[in-house]
Amino acid sequence: MSDPFTFRIDGVAVTAKPGQTIMEAADAAGIYIPRLCDVDGLRHQGGCRVCTVKAGGRSVSSCTQPAEPGLEVENNTEARNRVRRDLVEMLFHEGNHLCPICEKSGNCELQAMAYRLGMTAPTRFPYLEPCRDLDASHPDIALDTNRCISCGRCIRASQDVDGKGVFGYVGRGIHRRVAVNGDNLADTDAVLADKAMSVCPVGCIIRKNEGFRMPIGARHFDHGLIGHEIEEKSK
Amino acid sequence: MAASRLIEISPVTRVEGHGKVTIHLDENNNVDEARLHIVEFRGFERFIRGRLLWEVPVIVQRLCGICPVSHHLAAAKAMDQIVGVDVLPPTAEKMRRLMHYGQVMQSHVLHFFHLAAPDLLFGFGSDFAKRNIFEVIRQNPELGLRAVLMRKFGQEIIEATAGKKIHGTGAIPGGINRNLDIATRDRFLSQVDQMLEWSQGALAIARGYVEDHRALVDSFGSFPSNHMSIVREDGALDLYHGKMRALTPDGAPIFDMLNYNDYHKHIVEDVRSWSYMKFPFIKELGPETGWYRVGPLARMNTADFIDTPLANEAHGALKAYSGGKLNHSTLANHWARMIEVVHCVEKIRELLHDPDLQGTDLRAVGERRHEGVGVIEAPRGNLIHHYKVDENDQVTYCNLIVSTTHNNEGMNRAVKDVAITHLSGQPKITEGMLNHIEVAIRAYDPCLSCATHALGQMPLQVEIYDAGDRLVDRAGQCL
Known part of the structure; x- marks a missing residue:
């Protein structure tokens, strides 16, 4: 073959x-x-x-x-996309995804996926409302795990690309979440140039002092639905 | 002997947010007490703690959907100080000013035409079913269209500077995240002269109302008070930046050219058990005489002049109306508000011709500090944001004193004054009489959402209780 x-x-x-x-x-x-x-x-x-x-x-x-x-x-298909919409909606309910005040808004893959799948408001499930302290101890990076969707990108990037192991999972089942290998991020050998710091699909790993420097209209998903670059290949 | 009664107007309508008025009548139907209560609470000052400093201008603007730009800019100004920037690049300051003038313009237009005009055009006690913007449009479609288009213009200015008409992201610590492209500038330039003409028309309506109803205006909720705002260092009206000035009722300075970072040395907030809204007062004078008013009329009182010609001429006319003395008439706020609309459009036109708006130096950086204060003149008056930030960039302290809070005592006095004049001794309290109370509140264009961060509903309900707290009458409407 x-x-x-x-x-x-x-x-x-x-x-x-x-x-x-x-x-x-x-x-x-x-x-x-x-x-x-x-x-x-x-x-x-x-x-x-x-x-x-x-x-x-x-x-x-x-x-x-x-x-x-x-x-x-x-x-x-309608059936596949309905299941996907349910999954995305549950991710919104698991975390605190306050798009209106999140600097990732417009560049956030979770938000963009919700738009693509037609999920305009997460309303069907109970909110878990996690209350995890924001880790801003690192001079260049902050971590708001209330927004984490446990995609594991940062774990794979840190292990496989950066060779560091800054991130890992802790807990089991619904309590499983991403944590850092230390008391806080400043305790680790993370640096801003790490691959792990550029792969977060949501606003969990925050590059400090960038904030809202990118104006509305210039953000990645201001130009089209998530996946549009792939779909344009077939046009 | 009749029992004493408690009348409750809840919520007050055609204002931003949710509040209620209680009027206590004694056995002879005379007003014993009247209060404006702010009944809901959200607590931004607490939950902003722990957030990152650059998030603050975007988070706190959610205090309000009507003038979020004011909170956005006040917070950004405070964060400018925290990131060590005292002077913004010209493009950044001018873009922020453009955003602010668009904001003040659209907010004032909304208030005057949509909220206040039904009272002014049809009468305070007119048929409530017709006392609304739809009747304004029905009877004067041209005026209604202008109101909509003027507000649209202001909101599009906001969109061009902040990215969205409501809750944008333009101002960032130390600067702005965009400039104004030529095509957008030219689109606004093609409309701005029309806006200025319509603004002058609105001003003529407001001024005409005051001059034609002088006896009413001079007595309705009118009482001497201190007035406070920021002014430019040469004494000019400046809605975006300046130093603090407070005047006694006869115009003598209480403080002048005060660096607003020292606001807390002069302004303190009192708490009363029946309202979530605090009662600020000037420390030097104490709570009894130290309360003050802010807003358009206060700004007309504190400013020596206005640096745009048409608004300055109108300012002179307003000053002349009160014989050069401070104007204390609650209803004169409408006139002052429309002077500011003219000023804002003049400033917008001036800025649109300024090539700095197309500059590319958008942000400055400086040496980090841990405390910052931002003060701005919001549509409803002076707005103070004060933050402390730790070495990890997280907010540890937040204090907000918003325009409506500054006006708390003034609005309560207006409510009581109007209640005594129009309700005392009346055997039957009608909806029209109660609307007089709301007219007095509306003149301040209060934003109760900002003051306590409430979510508003708009049904008006009046309940009357006897001395035994038994409900004896109830009337309601849903606008």
């Missing part, structure tokens, strides 16, 4: 190389599959489940599932 092969996403033929995941092949073909924990440059994790598709009749995370010849994938 060293030759490219084809499979279908929502009835559209997609060419894949052997070893590519469904998401990688979809990206190359200009088909966007929503995702939150996956990002270019980091190993796939399959944790957030937002990228879940139906492949061969089974629900799989498309960022980890290899594409196969002849596979039939359901991606952009």
Whole structure:
């Protein structure tokens, strides 16, 4: 199986190389599959489940599932997007995602995903309202874990790219959350140039003193829905 | 003998936010006590603690949906001090000023046409079903259209400078995050002369009302008081920056050219059990005589002149109306407010011709400090923001004194004055009589949301209780 092969996403033929995941092949073909924990440059994790598709009749995370010849994938269907919207909505309920006052607003992938999926207000589930102290001990970086969605990007970046292990998970089940390897961030060997400091999809890892310097209108998602760059490849 | 009664107007309508008035009548139906209560509380000063300093101008503007720009800019000015910036780049200061003038203009227009005009055009005791903006538009569609378009112009100025009409992000510690592009500038320039003409028309209506109803204006909720605002160092009206000036009722200075970082040495806040809104007063005079008023009329009283010609001429006419002395008439606020609309449009026009708005030096940096005060003249009056920030950039202290809070005692006195004049001895209290109380409050354009950070609802309900606290009558309307 060293030759490219084809499979279908929502009835559209997609060419894949052997070893590519469904998401990688979809990206190359200009088909966007929503995702939150996956990002270019980091190993796939399959944790957030937002990228879940139906492949061969089974629900799989498309960022980890290899594409196969002849596979039939359901991606952009009402049923798939409803589940994704539910997942995103639950993420909003788990944390304190106050978009109106968050400096990540407009550049936040969670917010952008909510817009893409048509989730205009999280109203259906009880809010967990975490009350975690903001860690501003580091001179260049602050950490507001009330906004963390446990995507694990910072953990993978710190371990795999920076070779540091600044971040890790603590706790189990619903209590699992990202923590730093020390009493606070200033206790770690984190520096602003670390890959881990640039991969947070939400406003949890904050680059100090940037704040709202980027004007409304110039923010990443002011120019289009999340995923629009991928979709433009197919136009 | 009839029982004593308590009349409650809750909430007060056509103001921003949620408040109520209670009027206590004795056995002879004379007003014993009348109070404006602010009944809800949100507590920004507490929950801003721990947040990062650059978040503050964006968070605290959520105090209000009507004049968020005022809080945004006051907080940004305080944070300028904390990041060690005393002088902004010209582009930054002028963009902020443009934002502020747009804000004051649209807020004043909203108040005058949408909230106050129904009372002024149809009468305080007119049919309440018609005492609203829709009837204003129905009877005078041209005026109604102007009101909408003037507000739109002001809001679009805000959008161009802050990114959004409401709750934008323009001002950042030490500067601004955008300049004004040529195309947007030219769009505003094509409209600004029309806005100035309409502003003068609004001013003529407000001035005409005061001059045509002199006996009413001079007596309705009119009482001597101290007045306070910031003014420019040469004594000119300045809505964005200046030094603090407070005058006695006869115009003598209590303090003048006071660095606003020292506000807390001169202004203290009293607390009363029946309201969430504090009662500030000038320390030198004490709570009995140290209370003061702020806002458009106070600014007309404290300013020696206005640095734009049309507004300055109007300022002179207002001064002449009161014989050169301070004007203490609650209803004269409407006139003063429209003078400020003219001033704002003149300033907007001046700024639009200034090439600094297209500059690219947007932000200055300095040596960090741990305390900052920002003071601005918001549409409703003087606004003070005071913060302390620790070495980790987190807020440890916040004190806000907003315009409506400054005016608390003044509004309560106006309520009582009008209640005594229009309700005392009346066997039957009508809705129209009660509206007189609201007219007095509205003249201050209070923002109860800002003062206590309440979420407003607009049904008007009046309940009358006898001396045994039994409900004897109830009337309601939903506007």
